Amino acid sequence: MGQGESTEAPHLTLEQLSHTLAHRFAHNCYTPLELYCFNSVFRSLADRESGVRYWSEATLCRFLELPDALSVGPVMFQMASYLGAFPFPSQAPAILTHEALLKVVTILTERYGGVIRKRGREVWLREIYRSMAVFDRGARISTDDKEKPEASEPQTSTSNLGFAIDAPGDEDDLGQTDEDDELVLAALDSMDAVEVFKHGEQSNVHHSIIPTDNLLKLTQLLLLIAPIDPQQSLSTFASQLSEDRIKEIRQTAAIVLSSFGGIEQNPGVTYRTFNAVISNCLPFMFEGLHPLFEHFLFAKDFDLSKRKANEAAPTSDTHPVIPPPKAIANPEPILRQEGEILNHTVLNQLSFFIKGTELFRRLRPLYSGNTHGFSMGSFEKQVFNWRAPSILLVSGRLLPDSPSNARERTLSDMLPPKRLPSSIPDDDDASSTTLTFGAYIPTQWKHSHKACFGDASTTLFQLSPMHDVFAASSFNADYVYFNKPPTHPSGVGLGSAVPHQTSAHSASHGHIRLGPVSLHLDDALEFGIFTHRAEGGGSFHPSRLPCRRRRDWQDRFEIESLEVWGCGGDEVAEAQRKEWAFQEREAEARRRINLGTGDIDADRELLKMAGLIGGGRSGGSV
Structure with a gap:
């Protein structure tokens, strides 16, 4: 910069590259109507401070209508703050400005294919992992990832441990680093800025963990919102959160989390375990995030009177009112009736x-x-x-x-007489x-x-x-x-x-x-x-x-x-009913065969026609 015109993207600053990527997301991944709705939603709820419009944690949680009972708000805000800095993890946590929030929505709804060619599921899941992970140099010691001796602790500190995953470390497997940053590399490649990656924009998943409590809270939310539609308010599910339902969700979330193994003994989940479990046993676990964040693409009628009264002043205490969603007449139930097992x-x-x-x-x-x-x-x-x-x-x-x-x-x-052991440990109460x-x-x-x-x-x-x-x-x-x-x-x-x-x-x-x-x-x-x-x-x-x-x-x-x-x-249900009706008519016809009229030969012929006697079989005495 400052040396005349240059068309080489690597000479741009990180802020300029981030702006370029957000601009391309806006124009290549959304329709004009969707972009208009997103802009309307952002402006209507944004706070302003020092001339910067942004969303706070409280605003994000209130817009998404995250239930307080699940305490998942801080986890979602951490994820958004990390993804808002994409593709430069060193800039996380990001302030949720218009461009940062647009990148969050683009990544969590997997709409980035219009700009970034790399669209593999594992690549996307790696970014989801990073958004929740914290740096823990000793994480691999407590798990099965014990291939190499650990290097010394880096002297980097941060006020937000949630993004210290990107602290520079002594990587023994540099050849694997490029594979771990495929989505970042693809984003930079789309802007001809791969040199930025080579000069230090690398993130490290190998010495990081997702805190168990954070993953548990997010799993509880995902168990609640799994059937949500893009235009369906989360409050319709939150209203069902009775004490029994909350207990049920927490128990099921704990069962799901047990798949990651040793959560009681370990502080969190490593990337290798996360990738193995999600890929093989929970491939659609994060599907609920798609429609949840597509709520940004459907504008609602906001009460903007408070914002108009004092547009330039900080508005941390005044927020527009989000009206309740319009009810759908006679919606099809997600589950028509619950069973003893299936609820x-x-x-x-x-x-x-x-x-x-x-x-x-x-x-x-x-x-x-x-x-x-x-x-x-x-x-x-x-x-x-x-x-x-x-x-x-x-x-x-x-x-x-x-x-x-x-x-x-x-x-x-x-x-067989040789019996395998049970999957339930001996110290657990198997009978219960x-x-x-x-x-x-x-x-x-x-x-x-x-x-x-x-x-x-x-x-x-x-x-x-x-x-x-x-x-x-x-x-x-x-x-x-x-x-x-x-x-x-x-x-x-x-x-x-x-x-x-x-x-x-x-x-x-x-x-x-x-x-x-x-x-x-x-x-x-x-x-x-x-x-x-x-x-x-x-x-x-x-x-x-x-x-x-x-x-x-x-x-x-x-x-x-x-x-x-x-x-x-x-x-399908109608075809089953017709088959049942046909079988019932056939059974009734067999029951109504007019036997015992005194004409033995006629009765015997009827039994032969029905297939009940003949062919070496005897119908007994009639």
Whole structure:
């Protein structure tokens, strides 16, 4: 600067480069109407001090309508303050000016593709991690990231620990640094300013952690807002926060957080653990941030009278009033009715790894053991006519190591004598711990006497006491089976092969051959068995959670609740109703066959036409 005209972007200051990126975001990532709405929202709520318009933490929390009960406001403001400095982490925390807030919205809604070519999911998640992380040089010592000795503590200090992740350190793996900053590099490359990165604009995720408490608070918010729409006020969900619902959300958030492992012993979550868990078990966890921050793109009618009265003065004490959202007449409920296992919080937990478009406003109860009866016949009647994907959920209490009654001994005799340990530690109260497993079945249910059904999108999962997901493998296709005796194994399950049946006698003897990663429910729907062998080799991949790596276990439990939910719209439900009506008419027609008229030959002919006698079968005496 100051040496004549130059078109080389590296000669621009960081502030000028940041302005250029915000300008490109504005004109390449938004429609004129969206940009107008954003400008209107920002100006209507911005404070002014020393000639600078900005948003405070209180303003951001009030606009997003974050519930006080979850105490998530400071976490969201930290994320926004970091992302507002993008792509220059050394400038964080940023004041949320117009340009900074525009960058926050662009990144959190993943609209940056119009400017930045790098759009990989992992790249985006890395920026989300950085926005929540704090610098901790010793974080890798307390986790499994112990590849290299630690360097000396840098002498850099900051007043906001939340952004000390970007403190310069002695990087041993400089070759990996470029990979970790792909989104930053892509942003700078779009402005021909990569030289800035080479001269120190690098951020370090390898010696950082997300504080456990911060991740817990954000998870609670995400469990609340998972089904939110871009124009739907968060207050519609916050109004449902009774004491019981808050307790429920906190318990579920703690279960989700247990996937990251050792949260009670460790101060936070490292990037490697964060990336492994989110990528494999919680791929859609942050989806709720998209519509939440798209609220900036829908202008509302604000009361600007207070702002007009004294436009130039600081307005930290006066803010325009946000009117309540306009109610939608007869909105479709997110979940038509709750079950014993599935409620709104569990539904939102499911949306962390199953697309919300398959779940929200599309689930219908098909079968409940405590309503329709714990029998294979009732299960078949309620579920088999559903010609769309479905979700099976089962929960129960862990059985003792030694059988305590005849039913448990019968189950034990069906299994190999060598028993794997339970997944619940011995020091925990196993008898009071609820185990919840489930499966997403993408195809219609059917009998599987000779072969299993399902496809590569079939998913086996655990919802409590730990959140885990076991994706289908391509090793074999033994995904789902439904068998009645004498087919062996008889019952309902996933991940175990259905062997060729030689005879009822031979099939009725011997142990059940359970798959390496499998769930089996016996034919009385009384007991369940979940098996996990770390070597894999079956229809489902073993756990990819770092805290469960190389662990074998088997949980045997007594079933307390069993549910099947259909994923589909009204057209699928109508097809099921028509099939039920057809079957009922056929059954009624068979019942109304006019027998006992005295004409034995005519009665016998009717029975032959109905297929009840003939072909070597006898209908008995008529």
